[in-house]
Amino acid sequence: MIRTPTQKGVLEAAEKIAAILPPTPLLPVEIGGTQCWVKAENLQPIGAFKIRGGWHRLSAMTEDERARGVVAVSSGNHAQGVAWAARRLGIKATIVMPRDAPEVKLANTRGLGAEVVLYERPGEDRDEVAAKLIAEQGGTLVHAFGDPWVIEGQGSAGIEITAQLGEQPSRLVACCGGGGLAAGLGLACPDTAIHVVEPLGWDMVGQALSAGAIVSAAADAPKTICDALQPTATKPINLELLHGRAEPGVTVTDDEVRHAQRWAFANLRMVIEPGGAAALAAALAGKVPLDSRTVILLTGGNADPAAFAATIAQGN
Structure with a gap:
């Protein structure tokens, strides 16, 4: 029987995460006068949230x-999330990652003690590579966005946000790859509009x-x-959770993402990777209310x- 993610599961995840990690900051910003x-x-x-x-x-x-x-598939951030948890819990982790993943993500994943198995993107199906590994060596697949526990875990961010605001947000604008974060946020904040933001041409x-x-x-x-937002398709579990809950999807261009990276660096003194800046890019471009x-x-x-460095050097 396939496990169904629930709000109760999100709340349990939030309790578990609060026991080992402090909340990430919720910071006020002004965009377009709002x-x-x-x-x-x-x-x-x-x-990363992973x-x-x-x-x-x-x-x-x-x-x-x-x-x-465990075996996981990831372009890098889920890889590090699984590797971090595996090291803390004493679990062997094998991560299937694209050969063209940023070197910082490959190095960090290996540095956390995980074994990295590379595949070609495009050309190879990462899920097939993972399935073959499991058939050969055993282990549990920890999918980056289609796993029920992973969805609940990502949703814990919504529980934190609600506690920090003192109420549910009116809307959450989320960077979206396969939809694990968005699905979890929908469970965490049932009265909140969910906006998924994806790269142009990759709005699966x-x-x-x-x-x-x-x-x-x-x-x-x-x-x-x-690079973090390039799954070739979402999963039925994510689509089911988001259907009727998420607002129409929004796409952003590379130029809009770079602008968001520069904006965050100038206004928040923060380094944001491209995939992590997609939601901010949509807000700055006026694509979400x-x-x-x-x-x-x-x-x-x-x-x-x-x-x-090259992005920052370009200026606005």
């Missing part, structure tokens, strides 16, 4: 499951929401600097140093 908020998940120990889902999933495993190890969640069915990325999908209870999630700060 005061709203940003949630600085880039300041997590691994530099630590939430990784900890909730691995800490829920039985002793037998822990002994067999937005298209799926419009079509009411899974949509796969085109073979000639454009390149994007948002803003009010005093809007929260924009800054989801990751694992930027490639050279690429980030």
Whole structure:
């Protein structure tokens, strides 16, 4: 029987995470004359919100499951979240990562003690690579966005935000890859509008929401600097949770994302990776409505140093 993520599970995840990690800051910002908020998940120990889902999933495993190890697929941030939790819990972790992932993410994942198995993107199916590894060596698959515990863990950010605001936000603007964060936020904040923001040409969640069915990325999908937001399709579990809950999807261009990175650096003194800046990019570009209870999630700060320096040097 497939486990269904629930609000109760999100609340349990929030309690578990609060026991080991402090809340990330909720900071006031002004965009286009409107005061709203940003949630600085880039300041997590691994530099991204993915630590939430990784900890909730691995800490829920039985002793037998822990002994067999875990296998995950990730472009880098989920990899670090799983590796961080695995090291803390004494679990062997194998992470399937794209060969073109930023070197900082590859190095950090290895530095946390995980074994990294590389695949070609595009060209190879990372889920097939992971399935083959599990068939050969055993272990539990910890999917980056389609795992019920991972979804609940990511939703814990919404519980924190509500506590920090003193009420549920009016809307949450979230960077979106496969939809794990957005789905979790929808469970955490049932009265809140959820806005998913994806790179142009990689809006698999937005298209799926419009079509009411899974949509796969085109073979000639454009390149994007948002390496963290390139799943080729969402999963049925994510689409089911977001259907009827999420607002129409929004896309952002690379130039809009770079502008958001520069804005965050100038106004917040923060380093935000491209995929972690997508939601902010949509807000700055006027693509989502803003009010005093809007929260924009800054989801990751694992930027490639050279690429980030070049972006900042370009100026606005």
